[in-house]
Amino acid sequence: WSDLTQDSVGKKLSGHQQVLLSPYLAASCAFLTHLALCAPFLVLDALGGVCQRVRSWRIAAGSGPPPSLWKWYECFWRVLFKYATAVLPAAAVFQLLRSPSLPELAPSCWRLSVEVVACFLLFDTFFFIWHYCMHRVPWLYRAVHQMHHQHHVPFALAAQDASSAELLSLLLLALGSAWMLGCHPLSEALFHFLNSWLAVEDHCGYNLPWALHRLLPCMGGAPFHQTHHKKQRNNFAPYFTHWDHLFGTYIAPQSHFRKRHDRTVMK
Template sequence: MHNLTMSRHNGSELHILCSSGHLFLQPLWDRLRTWEALIQSPFFPVVFSITTYVGFCLPFVVLDIICPWVPALRRYKIHPDFSPSVRQLLPCLGLTLYHHVVFIFPMTLLHWVASRAPLPPEAPELLQVARHVVFCLLLFDAEFFVWHVLHHKVPWLYRSFHKMHHQNSSSFALATQYVSVWELFSLGFFDMVNVLLLRCHPLTVLIFHVVNIWLSVEDHSGYDFPWSTHRLVPFGWYGGVAHHDMHHSQFNCNFAPYFTHWDRILGTLQSAHAK
């Protein structure tokens, strides 16, 4: 009887926690739904993607500009003597804008024509959002790892599609999306399939895209701060900016974009700290 009472008590606590998570996100979701016409338009994914990406890149661009005159900042820069020039920054930004206008917008338009479901009235539970975002990141990490290894091990794939991303050996934020059209669509396909497989709520999809864009920009930023993501994740499970920089400099290691378990399992993990 005592165990039954405790079980009911624990179940009630879990229900309250989930309900609290739901109530926590509902005001935000209600506010977003007032802009449903904008969110449901074919222009929104393109504008959202560009503004999020450029917004995350701009602080690092500013840091690169002031870094030569701020010695204290150089201690956090992986390559202290490197700063991207205007001739490197502008082509990267131009290619990102070109890809979004010429390729991403038409695909978004096709998707908009094919499926225009109304936004759900209820927000997702907070725990569900966290769980789905983590699962999406883990799935993307595994998919990109396989894609990445193939495009390094097969010379034709590397020359034809992935070499473009490695033209900047010392990475910087705006070089994150300096990729071929094939790579652009491959990564976009992984994103789309994962949120569909998990049946993510539209709010979860937005949060996942923001997190994914931030992590990719941070990995290419060239700055290793005390608050960088890899320092916040325990046991070395997350690689981080120095980890990914090792891939750009050595080519044959650290193929996973974020986490370290696949490289560790398959023997391609190279510790940035050992370097």
């Protein structure tokens, strides 16, 4: 009986490992996670037409009403198509090439925290350089990045609404950051999850009272990134603000929005 039980447990563990090591799991989870994280903002956008409190959370400067459900619907199919035709196959190939294995032990809380923070700092650096280049090199902007800037006022789902080339480049930056640091698979998974959340929050169009940038001054948040979508010459880093400060490309979102609002009121 003991041998049968061990056999059964061994088969279950083997089956679970096969699922976890599937080349299609990472990209599929990334897409579903992105949708799940966008869902609360879809509710907020739907409530925005009837609830004054929700409208007061929207970022100012003439951002207008929340995006319609039709806009969400169109964006969903564009993102789904890019994932199915580009991200999923590329992620599968990358997973097969690196032949990952699952360690027996989980990382300590300290190692988990250090690796996740290090991943974000490295990814933020790579993203800043790549993003700056896409805006400064005309053919790169037209071929890779322009599609993402069709949204002058972004919303949550639009975080992934970009060209296939841009989605693949960001996938490479995220996977490359974790690979260069030699992260534990659990640290890498947590990094990708939090990366998805921060990307959604950056594009949500709301300056929420509980947003992370209100708690951590080093974070830019949605106002910081919405300024980039409006001006396109500043605030190139995805999450932190130190690189923009260092290279003189930082602009304070509040002052920008206040000036725009004041001009609107004067008119």
